[in-house]
Amino acid sequence: MLERDLIRDLINVIDSYAENGGDKLAYHYGNQTNTYMDLKHYSDALAKHIDQMQLPKDSPIMVFGGKDFAMIATFIAVVKSGHAYIPVDIDSPTERLTLINxxxxxAAxxxxxxxxxxxxxxxxxxxxxxxxxxxxxxxxxxxxAVSGNQTFYIIFTSGTTGVPKGVEISYNNLMSFVKWLVGNDFHLPAQLQMLQQPAYSFDLSVMSLYPTLFKGGTLHVLSKKITDNFLVLFTTLPTLPINVWVSTPSFVNICLLEPTFDAKHYPSLNYFLFCGEELTVRTAKMLKKKxxxxxxxxxxxPTEATVAMTQIEITDEILEEFDRLPIGYVKDGMxxxxxxxxxxxxxxxxQGELEIYGTSVSKGYLNNPEKTSQxxxxxxxxPAYKTGDVATMRQDGLLRYYGRKDFQVKINGYRVELEDxxxxxxxxxxxxxxxxxPKYNAQHQVSMLIAYIVPNKNRFNNELDLTAAxxxxxxxxxxxYMIPQKIVYRKSLPLSNNGKVxxxxxxxxxxLR
Structure with a gap:
């Protein structure tokens, strides 16, 4: 059954769950639940409306919002109408929204x-x-509907000179990823009950979104309000019947502080998938203990390779062998x-720069030929992509990661370019x-961003008030997540031999330690 489904169109597969018993639960968000029948009805109606707008062919459509069911219904509708969607989160500053536009x-x-x-x-x-x-x-x-090499979605990441870059992910890119995640490398449960935690403007959200919908599973969705309030978070999480956890290591580190975050209180939770930043030995050991x-x-x-392209199961043997966890083996087609x-x-x-090539690599940055060619x-x-990540590859293909080649870092799973x-x-x-x-912790993760500032003359009586302003x-x-957590004031900044900071x-x- 699985092999036959894999060659079918993604949208047809998702729609089929409405046709074969539309009461199947697709989305659980707060006190609301929505079925695959809801998803089909909503997306069909919106797709027809978009068709009637007669927008330019292949032009993208921006989708602005949070985590409501209407977001994914809109994504599916946009794709059904032959357009790519650009997810923009409700917490984005207006300047970023304007820049993306x-x-x-x-087109709309x-x-x-x-x-x-x-x-x-x-x-x-x-x-x-x-x-x-x-x-x-x-x-x-x-x-x-979007198919083949047509762009399915566009995720905007950080970019140099303060300008974000739109990574174009094609239908073929996405399906290569989905097939891999629901295939034999992970052996996920047949009935997926997946945690959906990051914003849809963050590509980690795709790791739960489309594999779950493709398999007819249920997405259990957390809002930012919940994840920002630990009391509410730890009241909510145990009520979710999740069997697959998807998040950054930073988010699970928060959850590991809660004594009841363990197998006894989450009896169905048997799979953890991490991406977005480095998973440390310390975090993995704590998790396996619980x-x-x-x-x-x-x-x-990287986002440019459609969410993820390597994997390794962290066993007790792996934890014994490595002091810094490997990032795994590349997926088929990569x-x-x-x-x-x-x-x-x-x-x-x-050690050297990791260069990747194959079916998951993006076609480039939207309307940015200069950055694409670089x-x-x-x-x-x-298609190939130079990641800028420093890595090694063992003879058997096992990859290990050693940080960024340039001044791009990850903090709490978000990619940030320091120059930006x-x-x-x-x-x-x-x-x-x-x-x-960046300030690094003992586990080689960025714990905070620190700004060194030469201030203009100002009216403030102390540095505390200046920092607040x-x-x-x-x-x-x-x-x-981009705002520096700490500010250090200097009369001047050190210069290199070529006169740059x-x-x-x-x-x-x-x-310095």
């Missing part, structure tokens, strides 16, 4: 939640209009090699000059 040039915006800014004459389906459309019951034939029979998987992959600064392959076990290339006739943050901080009226650096201004221009020396100063 300028870069992506979407679907406001699952009210837009905080006018996007200048762009067709908008409002929250009220969307509710009216979803209430319709119409007959819709899916004849021109869930001794669970399967714990470490995965790795390949990896380690290269030096000149682009030449290096020998087994030698990061994407062709190798052995297949520094540029945005430097725009503040109280800042004359700035550099932003700078951080208040930053809330309007960047996501909360010596960021490496600042990083060394911050991380």
């Amino acid at each position: 300028e870069i992506a040039k979407p 915006v679907i406001a699952v939640e009210a837009l905080p800014v006018d996007l200048g004459g762009l067709p908008v389906i409002s929250k009220k209009e969307l509710a009216a459309i979803f209430s319709e019951r119409i007959s819709y034939q899916v004849t021109h 869930f001794p029979k669970a399967h714990v998987f470490n995965t790795y992959g 390949h990896a090699r380690i290269i030096d600064d000149q682009g030449n392959p290096v020998s087994d076990g030698t 990061a994407f290339l062709t190798h052995n006739g297949q 943050v520094a540029i945005l901080v430097s725009k503040g009226k109280y800042v004359k000059q700035c550099v932003v650096v 700078i951080k208040s201004d930053l809330k309007a221009s960047m996501m909360s 010596d960021i490496k020396s600042v990083i060394s100063e911050v991380n």
